[in-house]
Amino acid sequence: MRRTKLYMDTVVDIHVATVRPKEEADAAIERAFSAFRKVEDACSRFHPDSELMRACRRIGVPVPVGPYLFEPLRFAMELADWTNGVFDPTVGGTMEKFGFNRRYLTGDIADNPSDASAAYQDVEMDVRNRTLLLRKPTVIDLGAVAKGFAIDLAVRELSPFERFIVNAGGDLFAGGADGRYNVWNIGIRHPERRDESIQTVDISNEAICTSGSYERISAAADGVHHIVDPRTKRSPNVWVSCSVIAPYAMLADAFSTAAFLLGEEEALSLLEQAELRGVLVKPDLRIVKVGGM
Template sequence: MTAGRATAAAWRTWSCTVRLVVTDPARLPHCRDVLAVWLDEVDRACSRFREDSELVALDAAEGRPVRVGPVLAEALGAALRAAELTDGDVDPTVGSAMAALGYDRDFSLVERDGRPLKLVVRPVPGWRRIAFDPRERLVTVPTGVRLDLGATAKAWAADRAAATLAEIADCGVLVSIGGDTAVAGPAPDGGWRVRVQDRTDEPDAHAPHTVVAIRDGGLATSSTTARRWSRGGRAVHHLLDPRTGHPAAGPWRTVSVAAGSCLDANIASTAAMIRGASAPAWLERNHLPGRLVDADGAVTTVGGWPDEPLPVAPVAGPGTGAGRGAA
């Protein structure tokens, strides 16, 4: 395998920044093409915003079992695993609650300041109501339940992409999709340096941040400032507490976690946002390095997360870590 000078490409999709970094510059154009095709395949399978997606057809099946394609089956399996690992803190049945808040279309089209909402505390239907046979790829979604795989799909897609590209390009690869970062293959000297921002609603050049290095696995940041809008002057965001159907109201504005995969990092960072004040102890018990930033900017680190930023420029650049569109 090759581990040389890293070179990068970046573009926008899914209302977030995609960043691809490879250690063999000659392989960048081909890797970019392969990644773009993969992201389109995931979107056609998993988007809740396009009428021709498999997910939308599944929601419309009115309780009938549906045999889904391999991409949606794997993505749904990842979402249900996240729900099981977090005791329901990360739950894919939040689709209707998300739509009720106004997030019912691609985020670039969401009205940023709409009419007032009458919010009722109502738990989401719950992931255990989804019948899924992964072997036969048969899924049954009860009538009235809408799925949203947004909490895990980007991280899962990044993991799959990084592993595939590292194999076909025979070099080191970093893939960041809206701040969910996966790496595979040989890392550059000193590791992959990733910028992690404290806020995601400020210009990259001015936002407080740190820089960390990873050699394998992945890193993810969940944030209440990334996908945020208001209804009747009330600020809402996309990280919903499944127990209430409302945006999580914990003390953290961002949580960043490193793990053995980008998916596991994302599951942990999202669950930490939902768990609130108990999150640091939970991350410690699970031996996960984490960085939690509260509403006033105070930083708490756990699990061996480095206390000081590395004195180098990040090869992953703005948009990675807690970049715009983070989970």
């Protein structure tokens, strides 16, 4: 069974192979899609009425938030702390200035106030009371964690089935084995030739997510794409593609972005410390592998 819907500005494709009743699989697939809707409603900075953007409009006061926002934001904040701000979810204001501010459903341009000096240290999260407090006007961007979080929630609904894939625009989790009862063989997109793979990897019950400089290019500034270094306010060019394999999609999603923001030695060290595997591609298309790949 295969179903496709549009969520989070991307095509979400769910494929399930099972001997269980079709009705059971159909119901699980719908619950999996529902997870994407809930995460989008909570985490999108392109929806003015999302839970995230409502919270961003309240400065200096604790705002109670639900788990579909609190959990991915808490993870993003932990990674920001671990990388000393190289990965920083408060980069949303900078991204909007570079033109990544168009609401994809309506085409309207978002114009959210933000303080250029805001950083992750200006975000306070209370785990006990599940609240979010912003000390400065800040546009939080969860693009590097929210999709992975949604994939993981969808996987939870599909885990009873023998074989399945949740693919959200190329970021995916492959459960079980493929139709030949082998591991899944997944292609990593070629940075220059959209319909080709530059490398394939074998995975089973794992996620693989890719961050690349070729996907979204700024129309407002030369040399800027949708991955922006919060320290320099520019896009790094050490890599053109970073793919990370992890037990969970949110891990793979976030660490592929964090690795992209780092130099070669630092990126490889980060993935090794996290005990993750990676396939990273240089601008000259040289492939660098880490974690026993």
